[in-house]
Amino acid sequence: MQRLTLLSLGSINADFQVRVDEPAGSRETQLAHDLCRLSGGKASNTAFLGARFGHRSLLLGRVGDDELAEQALAPLRQAGVEVDHVGRAAGQSTGVSMIMVPPDAKKNIVLATNANDCWDEAAVDAMVAVIDGCETPACLVLDYEVPARVVNKALEAATRKDIPAVLDPSFPDRVDEELLPKLHAITPNVSEAEGLVGHSLGSMDKLADAARQLQRDGPALVCIKLGDGGCVLATTELTLHIPPSEVEPVDTTGAGDAFTGVFAVALLEGLEPPEAAAWGVAAANLAVTGYGSQPAYPDRQQVVELARTLLDKATVLDG
Template sequence: MDRLTLLSLGSINADFQVRVDEPPGCRETLLAHDLCRLSGGKASNTAYLAARFGHRSILLGRVGDDELAEQALGPLRDAGVEVDGVGRAAGRSTGVSMIMVPPDAKKQIVLATEANDCWDDAATDAMLACIDGCETPACLILDCEIPARVVRRAIQTAARKGIPTVLDPSFPDRFENDLLSTLQAITPNRSEAEGLVGRSIESMEEAANAARELQQAGAPIVCIKLSDGGCVLAVENETLHIPPGDVEPVDTTGAGDAFTGVFAIALLEGRDPREAAAWGVAAANLAVTGYGSQPSYQTREQVEQMAGGLLARATVVDG
């Protein structure tokens, strides 16, 4: 397999994760246990996966000039991710994600974006120069947990360079829909898809309609990640449901990032979008079987083994 290049641009955080034995919000103060301090953030997680799958992985983003920066970057550096493209925001904290995992494994997150939102002209220009100077073939994996103006310029620069972009539109209100036609693919979850199309999505058919609407607005490939771990894929003239695997969830933290990262990797490797989506579903499903995001990510061999069975069970969805 050729070693390809994946650029991950977006949020870089220090994660503080705990387990709680009651649902968040049921009382003012909850007892927690199993505190973990981890590297996290959407860009960090996809960069970690790119390195784990054997490719050159370049992380782009912003951290603070504090001690939390090493918590965010150290594990990535150890995994082989190139972090020289990560800038430091003077006088600001590194982004912090505070994560509670209740008994049903469905995490709740409070995100303080901090340095992720601190992009001056020099930082933006340095990031764009990295994209423009990147060896191809390459792919840009991007999220919207950084300023919208930075997202726009990165997508436009990648398009001029001929680098395909796979976008995770979190937060959807930071994404401008006129950019859809410059993407290769977009991977919202259900709530993000609702934000993009401006209406609620309550059923598989409504998810399929939303996927087709985003496709008609310009995105060649649309994957809507479903809460059960499956996805709805709109590609060419076909809309498919790829079902989840049979797994026992422990913690859903980072599962959506696993989908986007592995999906982008599979597309860059030349796999058909249907197969790539099955790889994404498999990666997300395997991710929920462990605690934390990056520590729970599985190997290429495990993902490939599960993906084949999922693709065989895929069905066409009528809107």
């Protein structure tokens, strides 16, 4: 297999995760257990998957000059992710994600972006230089949990280099809609898609229409990640619903990142969009069967086997 390059730009966090026995916020003080200190953040998670699937994986982002930086970076380094281009924000804390996982497995997250939002011009220039000098074939995965100007500069650099870009539009209010035509793909969840189109999406018909609307606005591919673990894919040729598999969820943390990361890897490897989306759904579904994000992420063989069965169950949506 040819070793390709996945570039991941966005949030890098130290995750503090606990289980709670009642829904989050059900009382002022809740007892928790099973504390885990992990590496997290959207860019970290997609970079982890790039390395896990056998490709060169470069992480671009910012951590603080504190002890939490190693919590965020050490597991990635061990997994084979290249973290040499992650900058340190002087006087800042590394991003922190505080995660509570209730019995229904649907996590609740409080995120302090911290160093993720601290980019000076030197840091932006260094990031652009990495993209400019990147070996191709490559794919750039982006999220808006860093400043919009940073994402915009990265996307401009990728466009100059003819590197396709996949955007996870978190946070949707930061998205520069004028840059959407420069994207190869976008992977919002339902609430993010609602933020982008400006109205609620309470039915499959509305989700399909929203996917087609976003696709017409620029990206060649749109995948709306559904709450049940499936997705709606829109291309210029078709709109497709890929259903989830029947899994028992343990923890939904990082499932959306698993979708985006593996979807990007599949596109990078040259898979057709329906198969790439099925890989994403399979990765997200398998990710919820373990506790934590990166520790629960599946390998290639698991994804390929499940994706094959999911694609057989996919249905074309009229519109």
